[in-house]
Amino acid sequence: xxxxxxxxxxxxxxxxxxxxxxxxxxxxxxxxxxxxxxxxxxxxxxxxxxxxxxxxxxxxxxxxxxxxxxxxxxxxxxxxxxxxxxxxxxxxxxxxxxxxxxxxxxxxxxxxxxxxxxxxxxxxxxxxxxxxxxxxxxxxxxxxxxxxxxxxxxxxxxxxxxxxxxxxxxxxxxxxxxxxxxxxxxxxxxxxxxxxxxxxxxxxxxxxxxxxxxxxxxxxxxxxxxxxxxx
Amino acid sequence: xxxxxxxxxxxxxxxxxxxxxxxxxxxxxxxxxxxxxxxxxxxxxxxxxxxxxxxxxxxxxxxxxxxxxxxxxxxxxxxxxxxxxxxxxxxxxxxxxxxxxxxxxxxxxxxxxxxxxxxxxxxxxxxxxxxxxxxxxxxxxxxxxxxxxxxxxxxxxxxxxxxxxxxxxxxxxxxxxxxxxxxxxxxxxxxxxxxxxxxxxxxxxxxxxxxxxxxxxxxxxxxxxxxxxxxxxxxxxxxxxxxxxxxxxxxxxxxxxxxxxxxxxxxxxxxxxxxxxxxxxxxxxxxxxxxxxxxxxxxxxxxxxxxxxxxxxxxxxxxxxxxxxxxxxxxxxxxxxxxxxxxxxxxxxxxxxxxxxxxxxxxxxxxxxxxxxxxxxxxxxxxxxxxxxxxxxxxxxxxxxxx
Numbered sequence: 001x002x003x004x005x006x007x008x009x010x011x012x013x014x015x016x017x018x019x020x021x022x023x024x025x026x027x028x029x030x031x032x033x034x035x036x037x038x039x040x041x042x043x044x045x046x047x048x049x050x051x052x053x054x055x056x057x058x059x060x061x062x063x064x065x066x067x068x069x070x071x072x073x074x075x076x077x078x079x080x081x082x083x084x085x086x087x088x089x090x091x092x093x094x095x096x097x098x099x100x101x102x103x104x105x106x107x108x109x110x111x112x113x114x115x116x117x118x119x120x121x122x123x124x125x126x127x128x129x130x131x132x133x134x135x136x137x138x139x140x141x142x143x144x145x146x147x148x149x150x151x152x153x154x155x156x157x158x159x160x161x162x163x164x165x166x167x168x169x170x171x172x173x174x175x176x177x178x179x180x181x182x183x184x185x186x187x188x189x190x191x192x193x194x195x196x197x198x199x200x201x202x203x204x205x206x207x208x209x210x211x212x213x214x215x216x217x218x219x220x221x222x223x224x225x226x227x228x229x230x231x
Numbered sequence: 232x233x234x235x236x237x238x239x240x241x242x243x244x245x246x247x248x249x250x251x252x253x254x255x256x257x258x259x260x261x262x263x264x265x266x267x268x269x270x271x272x273x274x275x276x277x278x279x280x281x282x283x284x285x286x287x288x289x290x291x292x293x294x295x296x297x298x299x300x301x302x303x304x305x306x307x308x309x310x311x312x313x314x315x316x317x318x319x320x321x322x323x324x325x326x327x328x329x330x331x332x333x334x335x336x337x338x339x340x341x342x343x344x345x346x347x348x349x350x351x352x353x354x355x356x357x358x359x360x361x362x363x364x365x366x367x368x369x370x371x372x373x374x375x376x377x378x379x380x381x382x383x384x385x386x387x388x389x390x391x392x393x394x395x396x397x398x399x400x401x402x403x404x405x406x407x408x409x410x411x412x413x414x415x416x417x418x419x420x421x422x423x424x425x426x427x428x429x430x431x432x433x434x435x436x437x438x439x440x441x442x443x444x445x446x447x448x449x450x451x452x453x454x455x456x457x458x459x460x461x462x463x464x465x466x467x468x469x470x471x472x473x474x475x476x477x478x479x480x481x482x483x484x485x486x487x488x489x490x491x492x493x494x495x496x497x498x499x500x501x502x503x504x505x506x507x508x509x510x511x512x513x514x515x516x517x518x519x520x521x522x523x524x525x526x527x528x529x530x531x532x533x534x535x536x537x538x539x540x541x542x543x544x545x546x547x548x549x550x551x552x553x554x555x556x557x558x559x560x561x562x563x564x565x566x567x568x569x570x571x572x573x574x575x576x577x578x579x580x581x582x583x584x585x586x587x588x589x590x591x592x593x594x595x596x597x598x599x600x601x602x603x604x605x606x607x608x609x610x611x612x613x614x615x616x617x618x619x620x621x622x623x624x625x626x627x628x629x630x631x632x633x634x
Binding site: 051 | 239248250252254255261270274544547548556632
């Protein structure tokens with residue numbers, strides 16, 4: 001088990017026959033444990049599709065994906081939700097927090113799904129919110145937080161319970177430069193502290209320097225794979 | 232130790248390990264309840280819309296059923312109010328007043344049956360009151376005999392029980408005083424062409440048909456022009472320890488030419504007759520069903536609309552590890568909450584309405600069984616109504632959160 005994520009020859013085709021659209025073509029991605037990898041490329045290049053497949057929310061048409069050595073291809077749908085709980089924390093482009101819940105509840109619910117008893121979940125949620133510099137804003141709903149604060153709540157939710165893999169889809173897309181850098185820096189710090197393996201889809205070149213490694217994808221194919229800085 | 236565990240052990244210490252996966256059921260219920268209630272109370276317009284559906288269904292269905300029960304009560308109250316457990320009457324009798332009379336011989340034979348403490352005759356028939364300003368109004372005349380006054384008046388609001396002992400005197404229904412030409416105690420009226428005095432008033436003894444007017448046995452028999460040996464009913468009181476069914480069976484054996492019923496049996500016969508002979512059951516049943524259907528549609532569409540409005544949130548929940556079963560729990564909790572809240576509000580309103588409009592002529596009856604049944608029915612209705620929302624959620628792919 002050399003890799004946290006090991007994807008080999010992953011192909012994704014939407015539709016059939018004449019209307020078939022090949023979105024990914026034989027992608028190989030191996031992410032070592034604890035690495036902070038960025039998946040970059042232009043819009044429509046297939047990076048989000050690849051992230052969805054790695055995140056067990058979309059099935060590859062062919063190829064094999066393993067998380068911590070466990071194959072996820074061919075696994076039934078109800079089993080995939082267990083795999084997502086076991087392995088993955090998600091950060092979405094639009095934060096995707098539950099609008100009706102407070103910041104604390106958004107994090108605590110994820111912890112409860114991961115087996116934390118209610119009181120412990122609340123305590124841990126507050127600790128995580130403190131860690132992402134949101135102390136005192138536990139009871140604010142997403143609408144009462146700024147864009148950067150919402151994304152920090154989303155980071156707290158993603159790392160809640162310490163899943164080994166964090167998948168982030170354009171986490172800075174809706175943030176200004178300063179907030180984007182802050183959020184990515186925070187994510188990187190947390191990943192280092194807690195030993196998360198991170199795959200971050202982005203086309204924000206302002207944050208490329210924070211990656212251990214950058215994989216470039218274009219037209220559904222991996223074009224380049226190089227290390228930005230020492231892990 | 233298996234290979235997988237060995238591999239994990241071999242990882243550097245700082246690397247986060249895979250988590251156990253799904254949490255215990257109790258925690259998942261707790262998490263879903265938090266989200267369910269959060270979503271419900273966050274979208275107040277939808278909350279009020281859905282509650283309106285439940286309240287409307289509860290209110291309309293209960294008001295219709297309570298009115299129906301009230302009408303059934305009005306038509307059976309005469310039987311239920313009497314102390315007598317055994318009712319002997321003509322074979323064709325299915326309601327009040329009976330169409331035919333029976334021989335007084337039945338009374339003598341009934342008195343000889345073991346298990347009856349006493350048996351008394353009652354005469355019942357149609358009467359018309361001539362009004363001072365002209366015209367006539369119908370009443371149901373009931374004549375009862377001393378000393379037991381079986382079949383006699385109750386709910387007296389003016390005059391007293393002794394009025395029933397006075398000849399040529401009747402008690403009338405208080406709510407019909409104006410209708411009967413402004414009756415007062417001591418008023419004189421012609422009933423079936425004969426002069427009678429008004430001796431007292433009862434309250435609320437109004438069945439479907441004409442109101443009851445009670446009088447001394449011979450007075451009423453004379454007003455009805457009944458032959459001396461004819462009676463409408465023989466009412467029997469059970470001796471202590473006697474079984475009503477066994478005594479009724481014995482009476483049937485000894486009196487094959489008449490109809491012998493227990494009090495409950497006669498009540499059921501009247502209800503059955505009304506349901507068969509009138510469309511009242513269908514009318515009220517349809518209205519109650521209509522209320523439930525409208526409630527179902529409103530709740531169903533509101534819950535579906537809430538899910539459609541929050542598709543991204545449900546997709547997110549699926550992506551972060553919630554299963555379809557978890558989200559079913561979420562909808563179930565919402566449905567039960569809507570049902571409980573809506574039922575309580577609806578039942579509170581219908582109780583107030585019932586108190587407001589109940590009177591001598593109409594009573595809305597809300598027995599505890601109906602109130603409890605309403606909550607159960609509304610819960611089933613709301614849970615069933617959530618199925619459309621659930622189907623939408625089941626079809627939802629978690630990958631949509633990345634689009």
